[in-house]
Amino acid sequence: MADGSPQTPAPSAVAAQARAGAPAAQGDMDRICLPCAGLIRVEACYRDAWTTPLTNACVRVEDSTGVVVDGAVRTEPLIAHGLKDGDAPTAPLTTMGTTPPIEVAQGTSEVTLVPQGAGEADAGMGDLGAALAGFRDDALVKLQPYVLEWEARGLLSIPEARFRGVGKGLSAWYQGEADFWGGVSDRAVAAYQNAQNWHDAYVARQSPFEQGMMQYGGPFGAIAVYGTSLVETAAETVSDWISGADDLAAYIATIMAAMRDLASGTVDLMEAALDSLRALPGETGRLFAQLIDNGQDWIERLVLIASETNAFEYVFHVFMAVAMNMTPNFWAEMAGVVSGFLLPEVLIEIILAVIAAFTGGGGIALLAGRLATFVAKLRGLAVKAKSLGVLASIVEAFGKAITALGKIGKGLHDEIEAFTRAGADGVARIRHRVNQYKVEIDPNTLGMNGGNIRITRKRRAGLTDEKIKEIVGTPKGQRPDPSTYMSKAEIDEHLAKFDDGAVRVTPASAIDQYGTAGPPGGFVMPKSEFDNLVQKSGGNLANIEKRLGLDAGSLSNGEMVAVRIDPEDFNGLRIPSGNELGANSHWLPGGYTSGGAPEAVMDFDGVPFEVMKIGNQ
Template identity: 30%
Template sequence: MDPDEITARAEPVGMVNAGEFACPTGKCARPIGVQFLYDDGFNTPIVDMPLELRDGAGAMLVAELPTTAPISVGARDAVTGTGALRTDLGVALYGEAPYNGAAQALTNPGRDIGATEQEAWELEKTLVAGLFDFEVKMTDKFAPFVLEWEREGFAGAGAEFVNGIGKGLSNWWNSEKEFWGSAWGFLKSSAAAMESYLRRNPDLLLGPIGISNFLSRKLLETWNNNEDEIFEALEKISACFKKLMAGDFDGFMTDLLKLSGLAALGGVIGEFGELIQQSIQDGIEWMNGLIEIVSYTPVLGLIANTMMKVVFMMTPNFWAKLFGEGTGFILPEVLIWAITSIIAALCTTTGVGAAASAGLLGTRAANLARKIRSAIKGSGAVRAVLAFMDDIAKIIKQIGPLGTKLRQAIRFAADDIMDARRRMYRPSSYYKRRLDELARTHPGAHGPQNHGWNVSMKALRERILLKKDPATNKIKNFAPPYSTKFNSAVDQVRAYDYLIENLDKYEEPLANARKTNNDYIVLKFDIVDLWEEKANVRFSGYKRVGSSKNPSGVDSVDFTDGTIATGFKVSHPDDPGQPLTLIYDSSYPKPKE
């Protein structure tokens, strides 16, 4: 056939198939897709995220299409090899999109994001209230040991305890207690008392005794009689908890990975090390909930902070009693149990779609947590440890639902999708980055430096007793009557945001600043306006007893009816009709005056 004959036969077929004259084929279609990831160092894909896809004209292509998860491609979270699928996860692909311009994708379609965010906020407040009650209960539980320690120190403590782990505990206590403080307030330094005891009894430092003779066989026989390994692990766990307080996901995961080296020890501790290895290498779904919580709420940091404040009420005489009861030094296991329980909780309700599954990781973590808990047996002081574990476990279990609710509140759009894989990144350390920005607002800004989560309790005391500046460690001319800090980066930024969003309430002080040409202004709001209750979990601080010239000590601060004060450097415009420019300097919690 010649070309004209071919066209004559093809045109009717084309008209039937395409409905267009002189078009012998169907309409052109193309694949489009979007991949959602966090901008963390692990390139964590956001899996099982419901998306709505529309074409360039706004017509619906797919009403709800979830991004791929491990279970979508024949694997389960934390099955060996799942990590190799990372580059293929978090993708939503549609293969029959029309060629009529860029497409759009929207997360969590049809969901009332505002209501979901409020539900997450209510879960957070419930969890924080539980932490407050836990701290109060544990203060009562450990009070007898604290009072005995303040009264008698090491009197009656076994020499085996001091010789076996006393020195290591003393060194760790020195470095960590000054950061975390204690739920009891300003204790006499346990570390200093221990150092003094060792100096008075130098013979106890001669010829180290095999520590396994005094430690729980079931738990600590795998430490290979090496006290250094025990305290190295404690330091690594403390570092993990501090990164949670900072909202630093990358830092937390990096420090957590360091604990995977415990796998070489075998036994229960080795199982923990293996769990950490697999949870990071092949775990993906649980990390989604973790990132949301670390980035957008302070709860994991507050759990860590509250736990450690109670841990430092477990004074050396308490651990000596555990030795005397034959239980041994189980603090590393208690903190390892806490991390394992957090992983298990995040695995229980990780996904937001119907097919979400925690896979093997959640089961493995929960089983290991139970194994550690069940291996701790005894009476007397052991009951206090078990009460600590059981009560904090009830709070830790609540983070799974919170992580899920936060993922359900993710709302952002991917526009101009032209190809099969448009990458979209969600911040993984949102509030940490915001706080870093505030710290650099202007030269001399001192809010995060003087009142941030990383200011130690020792620095707070020295500020009001010795006039020592927490940021520079230099002696100042003035010592304030109290020294306070936020316990998390999230809450410090929240305080700033809340005030900025409510600037219309400060017309009078702003007008006075303009009238008097003030170049600095402090604006305040009541803590209950934002946090409603249980403020003593979110903040820490001391109030000086006595005058600045003759201080006699410090008392812990009660923030229940306190305020948040935020200081601004003021820039006055040349045009009187223009608003003042407020440049952030600091935010800090204040007790009721």
């Protein structure tokens, strides 16, 4: 040894050892030496209920040495597996939305999803607005003769043989729906009320046996009492050839609830609505399950359009406003018995047409040509009833009017820009934020010759993303009053949601210990919103706890209670500014929760309240 120590190697030995080890560790000449390198894998998804993978996005990675990848790598798309939307089931594709490992220098790297274009979405929005307005006007002109006759003659506009069937709850059902969807004249609604009154009186005149037959006898009981043969009606035929043995009429409540949630244009509600359609019987339920479980591109486009635009609010509201103008005499003409048998099938086809439109109709083999087949079948039966031909024209025109959804969805995907940082040998997770709120549409755009339909980007209370970031980034206690960024009309419109009262979920112990339902600036939700939530949960406390984000069992064990505050007892009801004690890190300006539910605050000191009994509480 050079210094005589047995522990110290000679210089020649060190050099030999270095030469021997060097080739294995040096790597390519223009890259980082391996001990200084690591790997990053990008995982991208949306922040929605389904945690939808964010696929086919261009990735840019920059480490301390410079740009490592500049858009040449993409997050894995469905097509990488040789699959398309709605193809046959496969094992879960866990790598969707991810990239292969990317070599980076040790230390922090910046990962960006790079936009691939701009302008297409806005052009598509313009196209969609114009097409929907055209569809609305044409459809309402086609339906006008039926509406005028219904307004003028009500039940008398329906032939006697079909007269009695109108009372099977259809009028009551329509009345409620027409109130929700709008676009129907007051006179038409009044005619519904008259029809319902007639039915109530008719039922009251029947013997107890006949009433029992109507209530418990099913279709045969109804035939026995009403004296109307279902066999002679087109309704049965229609129901058979469209959905085989599956009668969707029994699922009208499920379908209408889904339509309402789809029309909310709120990402998570729309996903829940589609999930609910899995429960439909037979092939229809299986079709939705396969589309959802094996869908990717159409789901991404749904998420983006719902998050960024008011398109769905208009698409579904406009169609349903048109459907509400299909008065009982319209259905009676085609069905013989005014039972609305065909409406559930039509609504299902409308939902499927929207899904097909995301990828230009041909992107989902399961749905290719489906709407055209449906329309052809309607036309084939139009010889029996003219209104079936009218319905065919309306459904066909709707399919054409929504083709721009594909353009909007693609354009919004191309615009995606996101950023994150990650260390080497790690995962760069990008969870793309989505808006979870609906835009109230202008009711004046739903009727005949209504105003222009404008499909626009969502702006929370007219706020840009930059403004939202600025407000949220301002320290609590210093955030601006909502009146500085919301108009008086916006504030008034929002607070009007509380006209039926407010509800707050609060610990029972707070009432016992402090004698109050909340502090100053306590958060509340509209009573109507709470009622809706309870209804959707079927009064099931576990479901309500889940939907409100409460601990399991907290409502059933009495730990938490819901209290109702009547409008006359409100004390300083206002839009939250974010300075309230209860404003947490999820708070957003504009009066909606991050989940899209309307909210407000009020000062609870001395405010009377009533503890509500929910379900089996």
